[in-house]
Amino acid sequence: MAKGFVIAITTVLILISMLLYVQNFEAKQSSDLSKIAKILAAEKVTHAWSDVKDDINKAFALMIEQENNSVSFIDQLPANSSISSFLHHYGLFIKNYYRTPDLDVKFLSPSGSEMDLGNIPPVVTIYPQNIQYYYPDWAKRELFITVPPTNASSISQIFVTLNISNAYLNCKPVNPSASNNCEKFTPNKQCTQNTVNKLYFNLTISDYQGGFYRFQQNCFDIGGGGSGSVANIDIKNDTGAYFIKVEVGNLPQVLDIDLHNAAVLANATLILNTSDFYISYLTQLETTAVNYDTDRVDRA
Amino acid sequence: MKKAFIFTLDVLFAVAVLATFFVIYSSEMSIPKETYWLYETGNTFMTSLDKNGTFYQVFSQSDGNAQAMLSSLLNSLPKNVNANLTISIYHGTADSFTLSRKFSATKGVVGGQQTHIKRIFSDIPNVNIGLAELVISYG
Numbered sequence: 001m002a003k004g005f006v007i008a009i010t011t012v013l014i015l016i017s018m019l020l021y022v023q024n025f026e027a028k029q030s031s032d033l034s035k036i037a038k039i040l041a042a043e044k045v046t047h048a049w050s051d052v053k054d055d056i057n058k059a060f061a062l063m064i065e066q067e068n069n070s071v072s073f074i075d076q077l078p079a080n081s082s083i084s085s086f087l088h089h090y091g092l093f094i095k096n097y098y099r100t101p102d103l104d105v106k107f108l109s110p111s112g113s114e115m116d117l118g119n120i121p122p123v124v125t126i127y128p129q130n131i132q133y134y135y136p137d138w139a140k141r142e143l144f145i146t147v148p149p150t151n152a153s154s155i156s157q158i159f160v161t162l163n164i165s166n167a168y169l170n171c172k173p174v175n176p177s178a179s180n181n182c183e184k185f186t187p188n189k190q191c192t193q194n195t196v197n198k199l200y201f202n203l204t205i206s207d208y209q210g211g212f213y214r215f216q217q218n219c220f221d222i223g224g225g226g227s228g229s230v231a232n233i234d235i236k237n238d239t240g241a242y243f244i245k246v247e248v249g250n251l252p253q254v255l256d257i258d259l260h261n262a263a264v265l266a267n268a269t270l271i272l273n274t275s276d277f278y279i280s281y282l283t284q285l286e287t288t289a290v291n292y293d294t295d296r297v298d299r300a
Numbered sequence: 301m302k303k304a305f306i307f308t309l310d311v312l313f314a315v316a317v318l319a320t321f322f323v324i325y326s327s328e329m330s331i332p333k334e335t336y337w338l339y340e341t342g343n344t345f346m347t348s349l350d351k352n353g354t355f356y357q358v359f360s361q362s363d364g365n366a367q368a369m370l371s372s373l374l375n376s377l378p379k380n381v382n383a384n385l386t387i388s389i390y391h392g393t394a395d396s397f398t399l400s401r402k403f404s405a406t407k408g409v410v411g412g413q414q415t416h417i418k419r420i421f422s423d424i425p426n427v428n429i430g431l432a433e434l435v436i437s438y439g
Contacts, residue, residue, distance in 0.1 A: 011310060018317060040339055047343060055422045081425035089392030090422065093429045098420055
């Protein structure tokens, strides 16, 4: 009798222990599954963000690099397709075909509100100096850099490199038989001792034939009204001769590059007088795992 | 006789409980890792094809070549997975899209626990947008 009782009690205790263990194990498994689901959600958010960002970057064909007190804009000019049409359709496609009930993708304005990708203005702004790098439209045939006159001293230097891919330099000394010099600013507002608004501007141009010219003079008076210092750089290809206009000043305009029919890879590096600034990019891309508290918002 | 019978029932009951315990243990223990591995496998596959421009090639390929490429791509997946890969090409017109081309290839029979992964890629000048969708499961 006593032996049976001990066996029964032992059996019950073993059973209870096993049930408790299974219950504990189930709870742990549930917790692990939840963690895995969150990790997967985070990975999906990151991969979706990267996936969409690649297409957007290709469309803009503009790369921005920031380091200490310098900002570089590496830009393909002009656009080789209708960027605005593509962006409009891409935004629609994301809404209608790419988003899922559990993965949301949004394009945000610099202020953080959702925006139609087709309505992105072609402007990048550097704050708090309010320096703007922009084009009149997404055709990207002309490039401007402006700064409010009150912040004129915030840009100390600009380095511009233009690599022409569809024409060659048709000016002296690169082409000795050309009629004009490469370096000819008209008007030519050089710095004097009394110049208040100075800009050190460095321009280098190369072409697809290996022609290369670096401009010598580099301190410009960018105040004073009227037109800025204008260089019309002669270039030529099979279809004819034309020129790239480079105008330095006058405030608020700091730089205007009008390509006319030239195609270039432009690198414009701005040296600021401080490293205390931030860049408001064309758009921000937000991807969100709807069922989890997981998202990624970053410049696209 | 009676005592032996009760003892046998106890043993049977204990064996049943143990068997249940081990079935639960062995089945659920592997779910998190398997789910994660399946996603990682599919994701690595899709990311590499997207980043190296393989999907983009479809824009310029003939239908026959695109279909053949899709089928061969699936062979690079591990042997223990089955998958279905679909590429749809849409063309943007005004405010809508038309499905201009679609290709699909399958490796094995996709079923049971599945993971869905997709990638978007674009032919910007022609306003063509491609969507590659992978459904992957264990074989």
